[in-house]
Amino acid sequence: MPKRVRIKYCGGCNPRYDRTAVAAKLRAAFPEIRLVEAFDDAPVHFVAVICGCASACASHQDMRGLDGKMVITSEDQYQNLEYAIRAIM
Helix, strand or coil: CCCEEEEEECCCCCCCCCHHHHHHHHHHHCCCCEEECCCCCCCCCEEEEECCCCCCCCCCCCCCCCCCEEEECCHHHHHHHHHHHHHHC
16 A cells, blocks of 8 residues: 655745645655545545745644654755655655
8 A cells, every 4th residue: 555645735825936846746756655635534644734935824733644744834845855755665
């Protein structure tokens, strides 16, 4: 069964970068994982909260990944997200 990574986006009120491009990079870097954007009750291994600015106002307190969660607020933090996901593979 492939690892599941939930993507949570902020509301996009003040984005400083293309948040969906970050998700596209993840899809390209990890073709073996299943990225899910819609909320369902199925467990996920990791939660990636992709916020468009430093406010990081996306609500994610109720989201849990079996292997962790990371919040990023800039495209510069993508590499950290990729490393975190690689660590659970």
